[in-house]
Amino acid sequence: MISRMNPSKVIGLVALAEKPGLGEALRIMRRELSRHGLGSCVIETPDALERAIGRCGMLVTFGGDGTMLTVSSLAAMHRVPLAGVNLGRLGFMTTCSVQELPLLAYALQEGSYLTDERSMLEVVRVGEDGVAAPPRKLALNEVSLIRAQSGKMVDLDAEIDGELLNRYHADGVLVSTPTGSTAYSLSAGGPLVWPMSRVVCVTPICPHSLTNRSVVLPDNMTIRLRPRERRGRFDSMVYSLDGRSAYPIEVGESLVIRKAPETLSLVHLRKQNFGALLRAKLRWQGAEIPSDDE
CATH class of the missing domain: 3.40.50.10330 (Probable inorganic polyphosphate/atp-NAD kinase; domain 1)
Structure with missing residues (x-):
């Protein structure tokens, strides 16, 4: 507009x-x-x-x-x-x-x-007790939950509106906006998405199973990423927003990701x-x- x-x-x-x-x-x-x-x-x-x-x-x-x-x-x-x-x-x-x-x-x-309104993701880390840890954070491109150590694959669950989508054994998982579809998500094999589409993409990074592919979801769904132990061992993980910063996350904690009420006005x-x-x-x-x- x-x-x-x-x-x-x-x-x-x-x-x-x-x-x-x-x-x-x-x-x-x-x-x-x-x-x-x-x-x-x-x-x-x-x-x-x-x-x-x-x-x-x-x-x-x-x-x-x-x-x-x-x-x-x-x-x-x-x-x-x-x-x-x-x-x-x-x-x-x-x-x-x-x-x-x-x-x-x-x-x-x-x-x-001209301006167009780009959707953003709201990210909240939730503790093992179910209490959200402030502050909420925003991402324009993507939220990534990835391994903290090189050479180590990690295990995590992705839930959609409280229902399990998949249990991943991979280098990590991305949740990206349409704007972020040309960034990290593209490198990980995710789809290219028209910027004004009302969707989010969940894309595994180097998954162990070839059947684990990117999933495109309506942007009114809530996504939860939950780190897991594997055979009694937890390989350390971090989450990052737009590749700008990294924060540690522990087993028992989770990331709750949804479309943010804020949008970004990009100028053209x-x-x-x-x-x-x-x-x-x-x-x-x-x-x-x-x-x-x-």
Whole structure:
């Protein structure tokens, strides 16, 4: 949908990691925003982002999809739209290249940019006593429950709305959103899913059984991942959200995963053609081969 930014807010320019061309990109963006009468602030650390988010009407990240993932939860919780300037390689979620920064600044001033609402996952760790351990966490791409030690397969149960789906012996299991279908889930053999689909995918990672395949579920279902012992032994496991952080989990505990009430507003300069994006980024037949800065 077409959106307009709150004029009383500033635009947060998020630069969390040094990348080639970052300084020049920030200089261009600040110049173009100033030309259009828009205020901005440069944010270089997660702590600074926490402090600044309340006065930002939009966040613009400089990097790639990873940078956008780092700030996605905070942006969703505060209902702040998120744009991304691609300084990386793939950039499935990014809004534009450095060359298009003048166009982005113009669109922000005119309110002519588009947004789409991406679903997120809410994750709660539940103790053996059945009590949830705060805080709840959000993931844009996926939640992964994986082995903590290399060379060790793990055992876990996946339950759907309280009923057992499968008992996995694998490297782990992913629960992914449509947005995350082009990320870790794709590498694990999961399906490609149109971003606005109302589904989640449960995908085993390197399962011991060849019949264990990715399962696509309606996004109104609740998924519980429960670590298990095997032959009286528990191999340590961790869970991760969007690959950004890892938390230990013990036998008897579980992860409860459901669609979050929050959504992330992703900013686009033009209507998205997901099929064309797949052809370009995955280099399918009929696609123009993108350069490294696209």
